[in-house]
Amino acid sequence: MKVGLFVPCYIDQFYPQVGIATLELLEKQGVEVVYPPKQTCCGQPMANSGFEHLTQGCNELFIRNFYGFDYIVAPSGSCVLHIKEHLHAAKDEAKAADIRNKVYELTEFLTDILQVESLVANFPYKVGLHQSCHGQRGLKLSGMTELVAPSFSKPEQLLKMVSGLELITLNRKDECCGFGGTFCVTEEAVSVRMGQDRIADHITNGADFITAADMSCLMHMEGILRRRKSPVKVKHIAEILNGEAA
Amino acid sequence: MSNAQHKEHAALANEFNKDATRVGWHDETLWWIRQKRDKAAHHLPEWEQLRNTASAIKDNVLSNLHEYLCSFEEQALRNGVQVHWAADAKEHNEIVLSIVRRHGVNRMVKSKSMLTEECHLNPYLQEHGIEVIDTDLGERIVQLAEEAPSHIVLPCIHKKKEEIGALFHEHLGTPEGNADPQFLTAAAREHLREKFLTCKVAITGVNFSVAETGEFVVCTNEGNADMGAHLSDVHIACMGIEKIIPQRKHLGVFLRLLTRSATGQPITTYSSHFRKPRPGQEMHIILVDNGRSRQLGRDEFRNSLKCIRCGACFNTCPVYRRSGGHSYHTAIAGPIGSILAPNLDMKAYADLPFASTLCGSCSNVCPVKIDIHEQLYKWRQVLVQSGYAPVVKKMGMAGMTFTLSRPALYKIAGKAARWTLGHVPFVVNNKLNPWYHQRELPEVPESSFGEWYAKNRKKKSS
Numbered sequence: 001m002k003v004g005l006f007v008p009c010y011i012d013q014f015y016p017q018v019g020i021a022t023l024e025l026l027e028k029q030g031v032e033v034v035y036p037p038k039q040t041c042c043g044q045p046m047a048n049s050g051f052e053h054l055t056q057g058c059n060e061l062f063i064r065n066f067y068g069f070d071y072i073v074a075p076s077g078s079c080v081l082h083i084k085e086h087l088h089a090a091k092d093e094a095k096a097a098d099i100r101n102k103v104y105e106l107t108e109f110l111t112d113i114l115q116v117e118s119l120v121a122n123f124p125y126k127v128g129l130h131q132s133c134h135g136q137r138g139l140k141l142s143g144m145t146e147l148v149a150p151s152f153s154k155p156e157q158l159l160k161m162v163s164g165l166e167l168i169t170l171n172r173k174d175e176c177c178g179f180g181g182t183f184c185v186t187e188e189a190v191s192v193r194m195g196q197d198r199i200a201d202h203i204t205n206g207a208d209f210i211t212a213a214d215m216s217c218l219m220h221m222e223g224i225l226r227r228r229k230s231p232v233k234v235k236h237i238a239e240i241l242n243g244e245a246a
Numbered sequence: 247m248s249n250a251q252h253k254e255h256a257a258l259a260n261e262f263n264k265d266a267t268r269v270g271w272h273d274e275t276l277w278w279i280r281q282k283r284d285k286a287a288h289h290l291p292e293w294e295q296l297r298n299t300a301s302a303i304k305d306n307v308l309s310n311l312h313e314y315l316c317s318f319e320e321q322a323l324r325n326g327v328q329v330h331w332a333a334d335a336k337e338h339n340e341i342v343l344s345i346v347r348r349h350g351v352n353r354m355v356k357s358k359s360m361l362t363e364e365c366h367l368n369p370y371l372q373e374h375g376i377e378v379i380d381t382d383l384g385e386r387i388v389q390l391a392e393e394a395p396s397h398i399v400l401p402c403i404h405k406k407k408e409e410i411g412a413l414f415h416e417h418l419g420t421p422e423g424n425a426d427p428q429f430l431t432a433a434a435r436e437h438l439r440e441k442f443l444t445c446k447v448a449i450t451g452v453n454f455s456v457a458e459t460g461e462f463v464v465c466t467n468e469g470n471a472d473m474g475a476h477l478s479d480v481h482i483a484c485m486g487i488e489k490i491i492p493q494r495k496h497l498g499v500f501l502r503l504l505t506r507s508a509t510g511q512p513i514t515t516y517s518s519h520f521r522k523p524r525p526g527q528e529m530h531i532i533l534v535d536n537g538r539s540r541q542l543g544r545d546e547f548r549n550s551l552k553c554i555r556c557g558a559c560f561n562t563c564p565v566y567r568r569s570g571g572h573s574y575h576t577a578i579a580g581p582i583g584s585i586l587a588p589n590l591d592m593k594a595y596a597d598l599p600f601a602s603t604l605c606g607s608c609s610n611v612c613p614v615k616i617d618i619h620e621q622l623y624k625w626r627q628v629l630v631q632s633g634y635a636p637v638v639k640k641m642g643m644a645g646m647t648f649t650l651s652r653p654a655l656y657k658i659a660g661k662a663a664r665w666t667l668g669h670v671p672f673v674v675n676n677k678l679n680p681w682y683h684q685r686e687l688p689e690v691p692e693s694s695f696g697e698w699y700a701k702n703r704k705k706k707s708s
């Protein structure tokens with residue numbers, strides 16, 4: 001099995017440790033992982049701002065980088081959802097369709113494709129899981145509180161394999177953190193307030209760490225936590241599952 | 247209408263957020279209603295099936311709107327109801343005025359109708375010397391306060407009970423400082439009773455109208471629509487043309503969904519059917535288009551016309567709860583308002599589809615399964631391509647795509663950004679950067695993942 005590692009641009013630039021953890025975690029499962037070095041961005045920041053028509057260059061580049069792998073895996077529900085829903089190319093539509101079917105978010109790849117049942121990881125802390133909206137409601141990584149349907153959670157399923165980790169219960173299980181891409185600067189007041197409220201829920205319920213399958217939500221919440229000099233930290237789920245210490 | 251029409255959502259939301267305690271209170275109040283909705287929905291194992299059925303019935307309605315409306319008109323005329331067609335808000339208001347004038351009255355009662363808010367009927371009638379008394383308690387409160395409703399189901403949800411007490415003290419003469427909800431409700435009831443008994447003309451909205459019978463159904467919790475209609479000589483019902491459903495039996499689906507979604511109640515206290523005028527009474531129904539046919543013609547947005555105005559998307563929206571209804575500067579706020587308003591005026595409401603994180607909770611609670619968050623995304627594309635994006639944003643986006651479609655340039659730009667953050671952070675860590683205003687920027691790593699990979703996994707790279 002040959003997997004193309006898709007590292008979202010902001011992870012590449014600001015959170016390389018998340019890319020490294022993803023790579024190592026997949027390699028430990030015996031997967032051959034290749035990182036196409038000429039990758040940049042999925043195009044979501046432009047598309048969500050109403051400029052999807054300008055993403056053709058990004059799309060063509062993505063196809064050049066990732067066509068031909070058995071699977072494409074990324075540590076981000078949001079970027080994966082964007083590729084699944086919006087990767088198109090006038091010249092290479094068949095290739096684009098192939099990629100749309102083969103792209104996976106990391107946790108769903110671990111639970112659904114690799115069917116991981118155990119992990120060697122120890123994280124003796126109280127952890128709050130933030131359900132990132134695009135992963136949850138878009139990729140359906142977890143059940144949703146709005147729907148009358150059986151509850152499940154792929155990220156939780158994996159976190160339960162980590163020894164010492166205590167998953168805390170939140171008052172609002174799946175409320176948005178307010179990052180929202182360019183929303184975080186164009187609607188700064190509401191965005192920050194949403195982030196503050198999310199953090200308060202984790203803190204009230206005793207979290208040492210907030211984790212998520214999306215680093216963008218965590219970057220936003222980390223920004224607020226650090227401004228307030230809070231002892232609570234954020235950690236991407238790949239780092240915890242890869243058995244890294246706090 | 248809100249007196250802040252010219253400001254955009256972000257600016258109005260910013261003002262609302264200056265009172266952090268009020269934002270917290272507003273959020274918790276509406277979240278409580280969302281939880282009541284969840285509880286009610288989870289009581290019905292067939293909930294998702296009901297949503298699917300309601301959505302399918304509305305699909306059928308939207309595809310056969312013309313036939314159903316004609317059938318409705320035929321039946322209503324047979325029942326002795328006078329039917330009027332209004333192409334837009336102006337025609338609607340003129341029709342109401344002409345009926346009122348014919349009866350020589352200068353005062354009328356009106357139960358809750360978001361359509362009349364959409365058409366700005368109250369100010370229009372006032373300009374023509376007609377006083378309108380809103381009889382829904384929440385609407386009466388915002389009317390006394392000279393404000394617009396901030397929520398389609400809970401018009402005065404932005405007001406605390408103490409503020410309502412003060413308002414009633416000023417307008418209805420209740421004792422100063424009394425903010426007991428039961429007492430204030432009784433005072434309002436007393437005040438409205440006199441209006442009901444003396445007004446000859448009553449307006450109501452319409453929740454559902456039935457094509458096969460020509461009847462219409464009005465849902466209220468206060469019975470104020472019934473009180474108005476039964477005590478008046480003239481009953482005028484105003485409805486958007488999308489409110490039609492094919493048969494009476496379909497009410498069994500919609501009435502079960504409506505109030506569970508809206509407030510978590512199993513059913514509205516009053517679901518009143520009006521079919522024909524009682525002897526001596528005049529009954530009018532005004533069928534209003536006001537942009538609905540245009541929206542029906544937009545493939546990507548026609549589903550928005552399925553809306554039954556339950557307000558569930560408001561209550562679940564994390565942005566609405568923290569920006570307040572008036573920040574949407576339109577009669578129908580919230581997520582559904584943000585996909586309806588640009589159809590009425592793209593320029594005036596270009597900001598609304600951007601007032602969302604696209605979290606998708608709205609689509610999940612919608613009882614008729616409107617893909618609200620996907621339509622928000624699609625409106626963004628339409629608005630930008632129609633020329634309603636700010637120029638600064640346009641240039642930024644062009645630069646971004648130029649860089650992100652060129653790997654070498656992306657690497658240089660990334661390096662430059664990291665260098666800036668590491669060496670001269672004050673360039674970005676300042677008040678002009680909306681990120682930094684209340685958040686720290688990420689700490690700068692030594693290298694990018696790409697650089698790390700090239701150094702550590704060179705043999706493996708393809």
